[in-house]
Amino acid sequence: MDLDSVYREQRPRALATLIRILRDFDLAEDALQEAFAAALQQWPAEGTPRNPCAWLVSAARHKAIDRIRRERSFAARRHLVAWQAESVLPADEADEPFPDDMLRLIFTCCHPALALEAQVALTLKTLCGLSVEEIARAFVVAPATMAQRLVRAKAKIRTARIPYEVPGGDRLADRLEGVLRVVYLVFNEGYAATSGDALVRRDLAQEAIRLGRLLRALLPASGEVGGLLALMVLHDSRRTARVDAQGELVTLDEQDRSRWDQAQIAEGLALAEESVRRSRAGFYALQAAIAAVHGQAATAADTDWRQIAGLYALLLRAHPSPVIALNHAAAVAMCGALEQGLALIQRIEETGALSQYHLLPAARADLLRRLGRTHEAACAYERALGLVTQEPERRYLERRLREMRDAER
Amino acid sequence: MKYLLLIYENEASFASIPEAEQGRIFGEYMDYTRRIKKNGNYIGGEALEPVATATTVRVKDGKTLTTDGPFAETREQLGGFYLVEAKDLDEAISLATGIPAVRNGCIEVRPIMPTPPVD
Structure with a gap:
């Protein structure tokens, strides 16, 4: 294995431990970079150490101490105070990468006192090791804007003293919800490809799945963590089938199911089953169960819509939202109860919710x-076209509208 | 009678003035504090970290909702304050959720800026 991939693999864990020891994101990042530069000199000659992560942490810690001694600014002296407070720990014990450090890092990056976009950026930067330029490109903002966002987030962590810890007891479930939201948002940015560089976006979906696997390894008993991983893997299994050769969006019922990734489906099914067992009313577990029912249908006609409608009813009861209500209505209609589905959609329209959401019309x-x-269908397609922003979806709606106009003639 | 004197200023324009000028203004604050301490008027006072470090806390249906940034609406008015000691932002947020106004209004949590003591 080359040194770059060793570094890429070890970096998040080493960084997580260094932030705990040094209590400063920037200092930890800089010191780790210097330690890696030293590794590039030493490892080829002396061989890769048995525990590369511990080696990097130890080297970076010494680099950080050197830097603090070199610098004489007020800010640097503040670091020194923090460092001295920490240095009472036996050095070798402090350097040992500790699985809880990764969790600490995840919960700190996704702290609810940070803006959601800052949580996402910080997660991609520190946990996934993406560069500022890569994150900026993925979210279609200027690199300077993204850099500023990260600087501001790190300054808030430091100044407002956002704790570097795994929230205890009754706060854990609440905070985990926030973490899972960030991971799913990263996945959807990659998967739904609303705009921007398609290739970078596919990477985002893969990064989100990697984060999901990491969370599952750290919190194996959580049904919601397993549920989110299952949901992402099941969606990702359809990745190549959902866009055709011309880049057009292919809806679930029209997809070539032979292109679905069966290995991913098998993994997703097992995870979804386990997650629903652990968390019967779980937001992600139930959505994973729905994705699993789709994954099991050999053809669109074989889909067990009754089971899907039932799962949506459970989801709607536990986590009421107009978008879930809309999906429930669609599933009811797919069971053959078209009029009943239409009535449920009518009810959502009457609440005024989703009035700007193209999927409702x-x-x-x-x-x-x-x-x-x-004729009524054509009018509704026109309304949807007035709200849609995504290009492939616009083309889908235009095709349907043309079909309706042709049929009217 | 007790009064609360609230300090409003433009953060960005303060940050843009030369460091020496900032130092002079800082010195003026120290002099002012010393003077009103001598007069017996002083009860307490602190400088706040910039608004970028603020967190706004609300409680809806028993659930704590936090947002990054300062309180920005004009429907509610400043009604009071608590100065608290907390080990980190999580503890400060949890203290904020106990203030009755958190249910209908909101509580802005701002870290205090560390400053040297004035005698």
Whole structure:
């Protein structure tokens, strides 16, 4: 294995431990970079150490002490105070990478006192090791803006003293919800590809799955962690089938299921089953169970819509939201109860929720189309087109609208 | 009678003035504190870290909601303050959730800036 990939693999763990020891993100990042530069000199000659992570942490800690001694600014002296407070720990014990440090880092990056976009950026930077430029490109913002976002987040962690710890007891479930939201947001940015560089975005989905696996290794008993991982793996199994050769979006019922990744489906199914057992009303566990039902259907016609509608009903009861209500309505319609589905959509429209969401008129349009109410369907497709922002979805809606217009003639 | 004197200023314009000028203003604050201490008017006072370090806390249906940044709406008015000692931001947020106004209004949590003592 080359040194770059060793570093890439060890970096998040080493960084997590260094931040605990040094109590400063920037100091830890800089010191680790210097330690890696030293590794590039030493390892080829002396051989890769047995525990590269502990070696990097130890080297970086010494680099940090050197730097603190060199610098004489007020800020540097503050670091020194923090360092002295910590240095009472026996050095070898402090340097030993500790699985809890990764959890500490995850919970700190996803702290709710940071803005959501800052949580995402910090997670990708420190836990996934993406560069500022890569993150900026993925979220279609200027690199300087992204750099500023990271600087500000780290300054807030330091100045407002956001703790570097795993939240205890009753706060854990609440805070874990925030962590999972960040991971799922990263996945969706990669998977839904709303705009920006498609290749970078695919990487984001892979990074999110990697984070999901890491969380699962650290918190194996959590049904929601397993549920989120299952959900991401099951969605990702359809990645190549959901876009055709021309880059057009292919809906679930029209996808070539022979292109679904069966290994991922098998993994996702096992995870989804276990997660629902652990967390019966879990937000991600239930969504994973729904994705699993789709994954098991050999053809679109074989889909067990009754089970899906039932799962959506459970999800809606435990986590009421207009988007889930919309999905529930669509699933009910797919069981053959088109009129009932239409009535449920009507009810959502009456609440005024989702009035800017193109999928609401789009779902109504699809049901009207299948009921043969061509003119009403065309009107609903037009309304959806007025709200849609994603290009592939726009083309899908335009195709359906053309079909309705042709049928009307 | 007790009064609370609230200090409002433009952070960005303060940050843009030369360091020597900032130091002079800082010295003026020290002089002012010393003077009102001597007069017996002084009860307490602190400098705050910039608004970028603020966290706004609300409680809705028993759930704590935190947002990055200062309180920015004009519907509510400043109604009081607590100065508390807490080991970190999590403890400060948890203290904020106990203040009755957190249910209908909100509590802005701002770290105090460490400054040298004035006698």
